[in-house]
Amino acid sequence: MDMILVASLVLVALIVLLLGAGLWVSVSLLAVGMAMMQLFTSAPMGSLIASTLWDSSWSWALTSLPLFIWMGEILFRSNLSSSMFNGLSSWVGRMPGGLLHVNILGCGVMAAITGSSAVTCATIGRMSVPELNGRGYPKALTIGTLAGSGTLGLLIPPSIIMIVYGVTAEQSIAHLFIAGVVPGLLLIVLFMAYTGISSVLRGDEMPGREAVIDLGQRIRALRSLLPAVALIVFVIGSIYGGLATPTEAAAIGVLGALALSALGGSLSRASFVDGVMSAVRTSCMISFIIATAACLSIAVAFVDLPRQLAGWVAGMELSPYLLLAVLGVLILAMGCFLEGISIIVLTSSVMLPMVEAAGIDLVWFGIFLVILIEAAQITPPVGFNLFVLQGITGESILTIARAALPFFLLLVLLLVLITVFPWLATGLPQLMS
Template identity: 45%
Template sequence: MLLLIILFLGLGIWVFSGLILVSIFSLAILADFPMDRIGMIAKSIIWRSSSAWELSAIPLFIWMGEIIFRTDISDRLFRGLSPLVQWMPGRLLHTNVLGCTLFAAVSGSTSATTATVGKITTGALAERNYSNSLSIGSLAGAGSLGLLIPPSIVMIIYGVLAEVSIAKLFAAGILPGLLVAFVYSMYIITRCTMNPELAPKETEPFSLKECISGLQNLLPVVFLIVLVLGSIYAGIATPSEAAAVGVLATFFVTIVMGSFSWKVIIEAAMGAIRTSCMVCSILIAAALLSTAIGYLHIPSQLVAVIESMGLTPYALLLILALFYVVLGFFLDGISIIVMSLPITLPLILQAGFDPIWYGVFLVLMIELAQMTPPVGFNLFILQGLTGQPIGTIVKAAFPFFLLMAAVVMVVSLFPSIALFLPQLMS
């Protein structure tokens, strides 16, 4: 099956087509199923996996992020944060980290987070002679928070595939996401304290009036975050219902701000449709692949092999972490989850790890993949925004890759960081 996956993806076939072909070949050749039975299995799996109610949150959250991307809400985010970080060593460099953290809480997408914040901050920081390396690196690292801080599209996908509570997954991602943002900001502070030239001082500091105005500019994003996440954790709405509320609230915010236009709404909807079709088609193909893997008894056989090796739980976790880093060189985050989860989740459960915690661990590993060449989406986005060679982008992102790897280690050693908030919901 691995050889088939490598073959089809290596030929440049679309991921969902490649997964479907691997599933059909595996059932027909390895399991010796007749084609009529494979057709019945495929029909049942495709209908069941595409009609899950939880999936309705995906296009809605994507649409919400697309609308924000196309209006001046994102510009207001930068203008609002700028006066608030003037007292910190690194100053406007922190707008990358804080801006991505806040935007991640309303978009759920790493590419949307990186592109939206990056299109504003990269030019502004370059004009003020801030360190190009720190500017690009902090954006590459913080942009990946779109996967971890709720509402996260990847967490919805994991929740559907692993059959765990999406609301609890969202809660589990909050503290680790804030920890990553804190570590990044501390790194910027340390670097700029050691070398103040990395973040030149502004000729005129922001006044108190400008700081108050900055807080007002943050109100639209804060309003959307509180409304969407608050409705989930208050028990008023499910994640799917909260996504619908979020879209309507975004309409309301754009109208109040004078940014509403049907052209923007339609363009955002078309962007959301394209992305959602890609995500959902991969999910459907992954469900069929999971079924094929189950019929071949691969998970149970792997569990038996791992047990015979006598690995400790953390030794298994280390092997899986290295496995995901290697996968991240070649695959995007959604593909990594849907292709690996049918195999790795039984191993994790057998080792005694909590599936909610494993969802956070997996998302952190995928965030690392966003910063690794040759298929690091954040790197490509930043290359397009800055015009810098990909080698320069990779070099700038590497310290932030190491920092996130350190956070993965901390969250692995202290799982309560991820599980504290979900346990309060129990």
């Protein structure tokens, strides 16, 4: 156990040192994995690292990753954002909270298109912040609804981070996508309910209600948004219905997005190349992190760290709830300094054996983990959504963090709900399996 303790301390120290020095996450993971093998095992490091990099780079499940990213890039460069604001505002303008609900619903739609929290927050924020500020909506609610709802990009399928977790934990990506639907919709309801109640309580700060718009006008305003929504529903529905694998559905999504972009007049040679290159950069970054994380996982497996730590935790006889609470605090702390994909690949080799030993369903835990990472996206000092909103609004990080706090607490409430009622996450996968 002494060697395990030393290995654990060296592992943590090297990761903190390399990441703190500003080294790329992927390079840091590879360097730490090689160091662990060299220092604590007699395994042939060179051949093991080479074979692990190769084996982890051609996983079939990973092929859906660049396709979903490319689909989001295509639709992101279309006229979708302006159509979304016009279409949604006519439906929610008369509700308590008014156009603030456009932030929440718009982020929900954009989440299903991009699969990225930062892109979701940035796209909706650039469009809605000037409009809401111009109409006199309270800045705290404008910023808070964007900060909270921007995290939906991680939970609502097709989620990039769910694909990464599915590959890392060797779980069905289709089941993870399905498991995220009910919690994602419930989170939208929680956000809208809080926004409506807050708006009523702060009525003197709210602008007057929007003018009444007849049903025909509202339907016409939604018309330009429907094709993109229909594409997302078809892509996700084909996975849920068993008609296509996630990779096949992603390929269909790319073709559909190109067709919609061409019909909408936003597809050009420049936008096509720009979208492809952006998707390639993002996909390569994520794939490299996954491959080098596999090297670190092999290294800690040879050191016997996961089994020893899992045995140590089992010896403490923690209840599953207490284990989840401890892991939750750890993930939130890491989320103050790292982004979500890095957290998953850094912790999976140690955390997943503990979770399995406690008898916790790994699909359910994937949703639990994604919600935790969503909450970490809006916690300082390195909450990525906070930085996105700082760039859009010009407000300080502390101001944005205060506005985001109620939505952070709603994410914690969602964690409690899926823990007390696990069928919220596992019901649909079990029904469709």
